[in-house]
Amino acid sequence: MQTPRHVAIIMDGNGRWAEQRKRPRLIGHRAGARAVRDTIEFCIDHGVEALTLFAFSSENWARPQDEVSGLMRLFLSVLDREVDELARRGVRIRFIGEAQAFSPDIRKRMQTAEALTAGNSSLTLVIAANYGGRQDIAAAARALALDARDGRIDPDTIDEAMFATRVALADLPAVDLCIRTGGDLRISNFLLWQLAYAELWFTPTLWPDVDAATLQAAFDDFSRRQRRFGLTGAQVSQQQA
Numbered sequence: 215m216q217t218p219r220h221v222a223i224i225m226d227g228n229g230r231w232a233e234q235r236k237r238p239r240l241i242g243h244r245a246g247a248r249a250v251r252d253t254i255e256f257c258i259d260h261g262v263e264a265l266t267l268f269a270f271s272s273e274n275w276a277r278p279q280d281e282v283s284g285l286m287r288l289f290l291s292v293l294d295r296e297v298d299e300l301a302r303r304g305v306r307i308r309f310i311g312e313a314q315a316f317s318p319d320i321r322k323r324m325q326t327a328e329a330l331t332a333g334n335s336s337l338t339l340v341i342a343a344n345y346g347g348r349q350d351i352a353a354a355a356r357a358l359a360l361d362a363r364d365g366r367i368d369p370d371t372i373d374e375a376m377f378a379t380r381v382a383l384a385d386l387p388a389v390d391l392c393i394r395t396g397g398d399l400r401i402s403n404f405l406l407w408q409l410a411y412a413e414l415w416f417t418p419t420l421w422p423d424v425d426a427a428t429l430q431a432a433f434d435d436f437s438r439r440q441r442r443f444g445l446t447g448a449q450v451s452q453q454q455a
């Protein structure tokens with residue numbers, strides 16, 4: 215059975231989960247944090263090498279002020295509460311996205327979490343915070359343009375392989391499986407470059423309701439897919455024989 219090496223998740227549906235219970239949306243985010251813990255556990259148990267979670271998009275700042283500040287407080291308390299345990303479990307924590315938008319408090323906790331877990335290797339947990347796929351691609355283009363301007367690279371040598379080294383997650387295995395919960399069938403502004411050949415899996419389950427059975431269903435479906443990477447089915451079968 216083929217297990218995905220790198221799983222990326224758009225954790226959607228926290229707000230609706232709370233609204234269905236006539237509770238404030240933040241209660242949904244708090245329940246979502248529990249699902250994050252279970253998902254990390256599941257990935258460690260299944261030998262997944264990298265898990266990338268979309269925690270806060272660059273567009274989420276436009277939400278009502280009390281939801282944004284509540285989410286920030288939640289991130290802080292989760293970081294305070296969970297980092298030691300994650301470190302103990304051998305998880306390496308990383309963040310992608312524009313960190314300078316966060317308060318010094320949060321940035322400090324992010325740096326501490328990265329430093330504390332840098333030597334770990336059981337699972338790389340990437341938290342996409344203030345991340346946007348287009349912003350990621352634009353930053354890569356800017357970095358290459360600066361290198362070309364300053365003579366470090368010849369612009370004629372820029373190709374897909376070189377570009378790929380400048381976007382987020384470049385040092386990790388390619389994303390094999392991208393899961394989106396909450397019923398919407400779109401990528402939004404998540405990992406636009408990195409998802410080119412990922413298998414996509416959508417479920418109407420709201421993020422706080424996600425459990426091992428949901429994740430197992432996604433993994434089972436993944437293991438039944440034939441990944442052709444542009445080849446024909448016959449060519450792929452021949453390669454695998």
Ligand code: FPP
Pocket residue numbers: 225226227228229230231243244246247250267268269270271274288289292341396421
């Ligand atoms: C999307 O649901 C979810 C978010 C914007 C926040 C995700 C945050 C967590 C799961 C909390 C903890 C995470 C970490 C990594 C510590 P939504 O609010 O858009 O739901 P809706 O579509 O039902 O409104």
